[in-house]
Amino acid sequence: MIVGRDVLEAFIKVTPYINKLLPIDVFVEVADTEFFLAYQPGLTFDIKNKVGDPVPPNGPMRHAVATRQHVEVVVDDPARGAAFKILIEPVIDENNQIIGQIAMGSTLENQHRLNEIIKNFTTAFRKVNDSTQEIMEAARNLAVIGEKLSELTSQTQKSISQTDVIIDMIKHISMQTKMLGLNAAIEAARAGEQGRGFAVVAEEIRRLAEQSNVSAKNVTTILGEVTQSIQTINSQCKETGAISQEQAASTEIVSDSMHNLGKQLDKLSEFSNIL
Known part of the structure; x- marks a missing residue:
């Protein structure tokens, strides 16, 4: 887990720039235990969250808060477009209380393409x-x-x-x-x-x-x-x-x-x- 309210606030500030620093296209979102505090869509992928929107009640972010554990899961929700993988890390304060979470995700489209290429190549290779x-x-x-x-x-x-x-x-x-x-x-x-x-x-x-x-x-x-x-x-x-x-x-x-x-x-x- 990540510790410190100042860290949570720092992530809110740098959220718009994180996907520009990474070699893969990702979306970034920061939330407290109830609402989104920051959201930056990927360059080619947007799950359409907005600052102030409530965290989905049955989603993986609620699970991360409830279990106080790192969550890594694939979400396949037609309402959000293509399937994507999301990684969530809970944030606690100095009193060991959950104060928020930081999430980063990427579409699986490129992975599916890569898997398809690997599959085709493997088939040809075996022949x-x-x-x-x-x-x-x-x-x-x-x-x-x-x-x-x-x-x-x-x-x-x-x-x-x-x-x-x-x-x-x-x-x-x-x-x-x-x-x-x-x-x-x-x-x-x-x-x-x-x-x-x-x-x-x-x-x-x-x-x-x-x-x-x-x-x-x-x-x-x-x-x-x-x-x-x-x-x-x-x-x-x-x-x-x-x-x-x-x-x-x-x-x-x-x-x-x-x-x-x-x-x-x-x-x-x-x-x-x-x-």
């Missing part, structure tokens, strides 16, 4: 945050897929490398078959007229050996190209996986920042209620 979470999850999944694909291409490379043994075996068989056909041709030549049929067979064996050798070389070339392609895919998969991991990490940082921003919005909302 962005949800999208960020989805992007982060997708990036993580992409990184996992990239790792699995990289493992698969590595396994494929190993499988292709195992075919080298088979191709070498084919080449070896081709060489042996070619030598066999050459030997058969020599023996057919020695046999003369009786060996002509055998010579045809020997020539067919040699031709088959040549074809097998050429086919083995072609397969080797194709497998080499496939291996090179798989190596390229593997390298790109690893690069994609690394980028996805970096993206997931960066997105997580953004998500944490937005989470902290959400907390600040909650504090801002609480602060607007104080105002």
Whole structure:
């Protein structure tokens, strides 16, 4: 409580200037226990009290006098215009007797606007945050897929490398078959007229050996190209996986920042209620 009749009188004198000194638009009123002694409307808000008017019998100012306590309340009276918040402090004299009260109030219109802005921003923020979470999850999944694909291409490379043994075996068989056909041709030549049929067979064996050798070389070339392609895919998969991991990490940082921003919005909302 405020103590002193001189303080009450001082407030009566400075009432017209208080709202000019504050950063928010307020109305100020001073009253004794029954009537208003001073009133200054806000710059944009006026609850239309007048000096000499009786203090409303059921209002918060009567409550402050009756309880001898500080009162802070929101008044929503259509007759007075928009809802407003009022703070009332009782004044006592040196004998501890209630002699008056000082009140200050402000419209809640700006608070409602701020709350609406906060609400809209919070809604948009949550949508962005949800999208960020989805992007982060997708990036993580992409990184996992990239790792699995990289493992698969590595396994494929190993499988292709195992075919080298088979191709070498084919080449070896081709060489042996070619030598066999050459030997058969020599023996057919020695046999003369009786060996002509055998010579045809020997020539067919040699031709088959040549074809097998050429086919083995072609397969080797194709497998080499496939291996090179798989190596390229593997390298790109690893690069994609690394980028996805970096993206997931960066997105997580953004998500944490937005989470902290959400907390600040909650504090801002609480602060607007104080105002």
